[in-house]
Amino acid sequence: MSRAKRKDADPIAFQGARGAFSEQAVRQLLGPEPPVLPCERFEDAFRAVKEGHAAGAVIPIENTLAGSVYENYDHLLNFELPIVAETSVRIVHNLIAAEGVTFGKIKRVFSHPVALNQCLDFFRNHPNIERIPHYDTAGSVKMVVEEKLADAAGIASAVAAEIYGGRILRKSIEDDRQNFTRFFLLRTPEYARRHPWPAPADGAWKTSLVFSTRNVPGSLFRALSAFALRDLNLAKIQSRPLRGKPWEYLFYMDFWGQVDAPNAQNALHHLGELADFMRVLGCYPKGA
Amino acid sequence: MSRAKRKDADPIAFQGARGAFSEQAVRQLLGPEPPVLPCERFEDAFRAVKEGHAAGAVIPIENTLAGSVYENYDHLLNFELPIVAETSVRIVHNLIAAEGVTFGKIKRVFSHPVALNQCLDFFRNHPNIERIPHYDTAGSVKMVVEEKLADAAGIASAVAAEIYGGRILRKSIEDDRQNFTRFFLLRTPEYARRHPWPAPADGAWKTSLVFSTRNVPGSLFRALSAFALRDLNLAKIQSRPLRGKPWEYLFYMDFWGQVDAPNAQNALHHLGELADFMRVLGCYPKGA
Numbered sequence: 001m002s003r004a005k006r007k008d009a010d011p012i013a014f015q016g017a018r019g020a021f022s023e024q025a026v027r028q029l030l031g032p033e034p035p036v037l038p039c040e041r042f043e044d045a046f047r048a049v050k051e052g053h054a055a056g057a058v059i060p061i062e063n064t065l066a067g068s069v070y071e072n073y074d075h076l077l078n079f080e081l082p083i084v085a086e087t088s089v090r091i092v093h094n095l096i097a098a099e100g101v102t103f104g105k106i107k108r109v110f111s112h113p114v115a116l117n118q119c120l121d122f123f124r125n126h127p128n129i130e131r132i133p134h135y136d137t138a139g140s141v142k143m144v145v146e147e148k149l150a151d152a153a154g155i156a157s158a159v160a161a162e163i164y165g166g167r168i169l170r171k172s173i174e175d176d177r178q179n180f181t182r183f184f185l186l187r188t189p190e191y192a193r194r195h196p197w198p199a200p201a202d203g204a205w206k207t208s209l210v211f212s213t214r215n216v217p218g219s220l221f222r223a224l225s226a227f228a229l230r231d232l233n234l235a236k237i238q239s240r241p242l243r244g245k246p247w248e249y250l251f252y253m254d255f256w257g258q259v260d261a262p263n264a265q266n267a268l269h270h271l272g273e274l275a276d277f278m279r280v281l282g283c284y285p286k287g288a
Numbered sequence: 289m290s291r292a293k294r295k296d297a298d299p300i301a302f303q304g305a306r307g308a309f310s311e312q313a314v315r316q317l318l319g320p321e322p323p324v325l326p327c328e329r330f331e332d333a334f335r336a337v338k339e340g341h342a343a344g345a346v347i348p349i350e351n352t353l354a355g356s357v358y359e360n361y362d363h364l365l366n367f368e369l370p371i372v373a374e375t376s377v378r379i380v381h382n383l384i385a386a387e388g389v390t391f392g393k394i395k396r397v398f399s400h401p402v403a404l405n406q407c408l409d410f411f412r413n414h415p416n417i418e419r420i421p422h423y424d425t426a427g428s429v430k431m432v433v434e435e436k437l438a439d440a441a442g443i444a445s446a447v448a449a450e451i452y453g454g455r456i457l458r459k460s461i462e463d464d465r466q467n468f469t470r471f472f473l474l475r476t477p478e479y480a481r482r483h484p485w486p487a488p489a490d491g492a493w494k495t496s497l498v499f500s501t502r503n504v505p506g507s508l509f510r511a512l513s514a515f516a517l518r519d520l521n522l523a524k525i526q527s528r529p530l531r532g533k534p535w536e537y538l539f540y541m542d543f544w545g546q547v548d549a550p551n552a553q554n555a556l557h558h559l560g561e562l563a564d565f566m567r568v569l570g571c572y573p574k575g576a
Contacts, residue, residue: 040408041405041408062355063358064358065358065359066354066355066357066358066359067350067354067355067356067357067358068355068356068526069354069355070351070352070353070354070355071353071354112401112421113400113401113421113423113424114402117329120328120329131423133400133401133421133422133423134421135401135419135421136401216521217515217516217519217520217521218515218516218519220512220516220522220525221509221512221513221515221516222516224508224509224512225509227505227506227509228505228506228508228509228510231505231506232505233504233505234508234527236527237508237525237526237527238356238525238526238527239522239524239525239526
């Protein structure tokens with residue numbers, strides 16, 4: 001019953017608890033309506049879409065401090081769910097407590113250790129506040145609100161405060177404001193075909209692909225010629241050693257362009273001649 | 289007194305607590321002798337070397353699941369400490385308890401949430417064991433051993449068991465054995481000059497560099513020509529958008545070769561003509 005209901009309501013899967021930054025990405029991409037399906041692992045979110053329990057998944061692919069999430073590139077290859085949109089979320093950490101709790105009363109702050117470590121200046125300025133690791137950012141807010149802790153707060157997104165009814169005591173206490181995470185929206189191939197994403201007004205499409213070459217000198221140079229010779233501009237390139245094949249590499253690449261445009265098709269055909277393996281992961285409008 | 293002693297004893301700085309995987313990297317690179325200086329932030333480890341409180345720093349630069357640690361590339365640029373060696377550590381998670389505690393008694397397991405989440409199969413197979421987030425992997429072992437917890441264990445490296453006198457109850461409980469982190473050893477430029485790292489027997493040197501180009505079509509293609517035309521083989525390439533300059537990119541590159549060899553010097557000179565900015569981050573033997 002609950003599964004059938006879920007399926008009808010078309011939830012969007014993401015990894016983490018309700019109120020995680022991934023849920024903020026869902027809202028940026030799809031607005032307030034779609035229900036969500038929080039998952040324990042990234043793989044679970046991909047599987048939920050593949051098996052029809054979710055209408056899509058929103059997954060982080062790159063962070064400005066921590067780099068690319070290789071694991072999710074692996075899942076993109078294995079699950080073959082096309083990327084249909086992207087967005088960037090600024091990682092803003094807020095100090096959030098139960099209703100009625102004021103800042104002066106806070107003695108303990110719970111959050112995921114990564115979030116606690118991104119707010120070190122705040123804790124240096126408030127040396128009497130104890131830091132306590134918690135399972136995740138949003139979960140720390142859920143806990144302090146549900147247990148009505150009078151001397152404690154959590155650190156999480158503004159969405160978490162909204163969902164759990166917490167009150168934001170201090171906004172944006174992170175050390176580094178240049179902390180952004182880029183997310184992809186994935187659908188099934190069928191869904192993507194039936195519901196094409198609206199074309200961007202400025203024509204700024206991106207196409208993501210993965211390819212591999214044997215690591216002979218100049219192999220990447222030759223592969224890039226497929227794009228350079230057609231004036232196609234790269235937005236990202238990243239090499240990754242292939243497991244168990246120390247001299248072979250996967251490359252993740254984003255280029256500016258619509259995948260069906262003639263020059264993109266010609267470039268991909270040319271790359272196909274040069275690469276051992278190639279797959280387009282998706283084509284989507286440049287995100288906000 | 290303690291600072292003077294530290295300085296004399298030439299500690300190696302790293303981010304994390306004693307027994308962190310970074311300390312295992314220190315041992316792989318430098319053996320059992322050097323004392324270590326655990327630091328709260330990556331930046332603190334760089335600063336310790338720069339200011340002479342440490343003889344070197346060992347920092348993670350890339351993980352096979354989580355990707356490149358962009359933050360440390362930033363610090364490499366800002367602190368100008370040369371890379372003199374690299375090594376890879378397999379991230380092996382062990383279940384570690386106080387002496388005398390047997391596996392059957394374990395009801396609670398403490399560790400960093402990232403480590404807990406990398407051992408999900410273990411927890412699925414032992415559903416009665418509760419997972420509790422802790423500040424870091426090694427710190428969880430320190431706590432269960434010092435407090436002689438009779439029903440609890442931590443998850444951490446084998447080095448953590450050694451340091452805190454814990455007993456390994458289960459080895460290698462991580463879900464994915466292909467989890468490796470690559471570390472760099474950094475020195476001051478003066479130290480690197482006075483104590484050159486021994487040349488590798490197989491002649492397998494790597495050189496790491498960073499450069500930027502304006503993102504006009506083909507700019508990376510032209511930059512790579514500097515290497516391809518001299519048969520220099522790439523080991524890594526990664527683009528990263530420049531902060532506040534949406535159309536400009538930094539590239540991190542490793543190529544196979546000794547930086548002072550004539551073809552490497554020619555390639556770097558050629559790249560210097562094409563790039564807006566370029567800096568060699570270090571030259572070091574291929575790591576284990």
